[in-house]
Amino acid sequence: MRLLPALTSLFLAAAVAGCTEDAGDLLRPSPTGCYFGSGDDRTHLSAEQAANAATIAAVGQRDGMDERAVAVAFTTAMQESELINVDYGHDDSLGLFQQRPSMGWGTEEELMDPVYSSFKFYEKLRRTDGWQDMTLAEAAQAVQISAYPDLYVKWEDEATAIAAAFAGGAESGLMCVSGAADEVAADPAVLAEAYAYQWGIEATSVDDSTVVIGPYDAVPGWNRAAWAVARAYDHSIASVAYAGMVWTPGEDGWVAAEGEATEVSDEPSQIVVTFATPE
Known part of the structure; x- marks a missing residue:
């Protein structure tokens, strides 16, 4: 006798039929993770993503990089790994920025350390002439030399909002x-x-x-x-x-x-x- 599913269905149907604000709140999933900004355009990250973003921003500020540089780093990491410190990738790429040991970025162990990998990203960004006058996506591409440079553009707005909280003093x-x-x-x-x-x-x-x-x-x-x-x-x-x-x-x-x-x-x-x- 499937009483519980039946009761659950009846309960949900009644809640929806009522079209009340309470019913809407009841059916709406509970918020999780972290939110940046305000209103309907808030940017959402999971707790894991937010912690990694916080690390990227801290390392940049520690090394004298400004809010815009942090936004470039976020634009890059959001495309390369979705801000997850993964131990895999194309060829030997790994970590937040999908950096490759074979290309001289560091050892596998070093690149799986978000602090080290962030430092290496900013180090190359700092050496990139004119990055301050580039778009976030252009600056990301100048560091990464990706085969798909156009993919960075879609992350610029979210990266800007997240950088405002972690490096802009919002x-x-x-x-x-x-x-x-x-x-x-x-x-x-x-x-x-x-x-x-x-x-x-x-x-x-x-x-x-x-x-x-x-x-x-x-x-x-x-x-x-x-x-x-x-x-x-x-x-x-x-x-x-x-x-x-x-x-x-x-x-x-x-x-x-x-x-x-x-x-x-x-x-x-x-x-x-x-x-x-x-x-």
């Missing part, structure tokens, strides 16, 4: 609906180590439940806050606070901290990353 520019990865690094020291490796600077302080970064002015501060939010899934992060605003996992995104004014502060501020308490 206030509250990243919202992630965070769960918990299968293997969660819930140790604040692990996040602090990742921050030092990717950004090239130590966290201000680390204890059993928090990592403090900064203080920083608005642009570098929001970039680093976005980096922390993008790591929430892998690190069991409960909240990220910066400039009078607080992010917690869920659909609300950034909200004014309790007791704070609604205006976002432009004063140098610390980024405080708080970890979830183990159950």
Whole structure:
């Protein structure tokens, strides 16, 4: 007797027939991953993609590259790997940028390290004459020398939106609906180590439940806050606070901290990353 499927069908039919907002919410899939921008044109990445994008942006800023350079890197990685650190590709290509050991980019082990592969991408971009005057797709092609140069164009708008959050200082520019990865690094020291490796600077302080970064002015501060939010899934992060605003996992995104004014502060501020308490 298939009672449960039958009841489920009746329930869904009734919900749809009602055409109510509640019914629509009931049938709509729950949001996942991370969102950039606002409104109907928001750009979506999975938690894994967002974490890799955060790494690419951190390495670029560490090495003095600007928001546009980060957007070029995103345009490239979104076409080459969809921002997934894959260990396969055409011929011996692998990693976020599908770089080839046989072409002198590095060893297989090095190219599977997102920090190293990002560094190598920016290194060649920096040596490319006139890249600043090229479109994002043209600059990506100048680095990659792809057999399909026209494919980079379709990623330019999304890459620009993501770069605004990770390298452009966009206030509250990243919202992630965070769960918990299968293997969660819930140790604040692990996040602090990742921050030092990717950004090239130590966290201000680390204890059993928090990592403090900064203080920083608005642009570098929001970039680093976005980096922390993008790591929430892998690190069991409960909240990220910066400039009078607080992010917690869920659909609300950034909200004014309790007791704070609604205006976002432009004063140098610390980024405080708080970890979830183990159950």
